[in-house]
Amino acid sequence: MAQINSAQFEALWEGTKTQPVTHPVFRMVETKPVQVDLSLSGILTQYMAMAARYRNKGRISQTDYDDLAAAVAALKAILVRINDSDLVAEEMSQNAGAMQRKTGDKTT
Numbered sequence: 001m002a003q004i005n006s007a008q009f010e011a012l013w014e015g016t017k018t019q020p021v022t023h024p025v026f027r028m029v030e031t032k033p034v035q036v037d038l039s040l041s042g043i044l045t046q047y048m049a050m051a052a053r054y055r056n057k058g059r060i061s062q063t064d065y066d067d068l069a070a071a072v073a074a075l076k077a078i079l080v081r082i083n084d085s086d087l088v089a090e091e092m093s094q095n096a097g098a099m100q101r102k103t104g105d106k107t108t
Helices: 004-020 040-056 060-083 084-107
Strands: none
Touching: 040 060, 040 084
């Protein structure tokens, strides 16, 4: 960025005083909602991705990674049977309702 001297700065400053006040420009954008999987199955998927990165860096042995992957796969099979995602969604809904009731009680 080019340097300006004090006379140039004063000229710019005085110019700002005579310009009309403008407001920030807001742009409408469309974004996709972020989907966060808070189920244990989703967390385990993310954990295994992290473990794979550390295996690739040599921080986790292939044997330990394989044992971990087998244990996670066995646990995920049970989570599918009990429909872990629905359980988490139901719990989140109940917690949101409880928070809303607490907030409503305090604002009335």
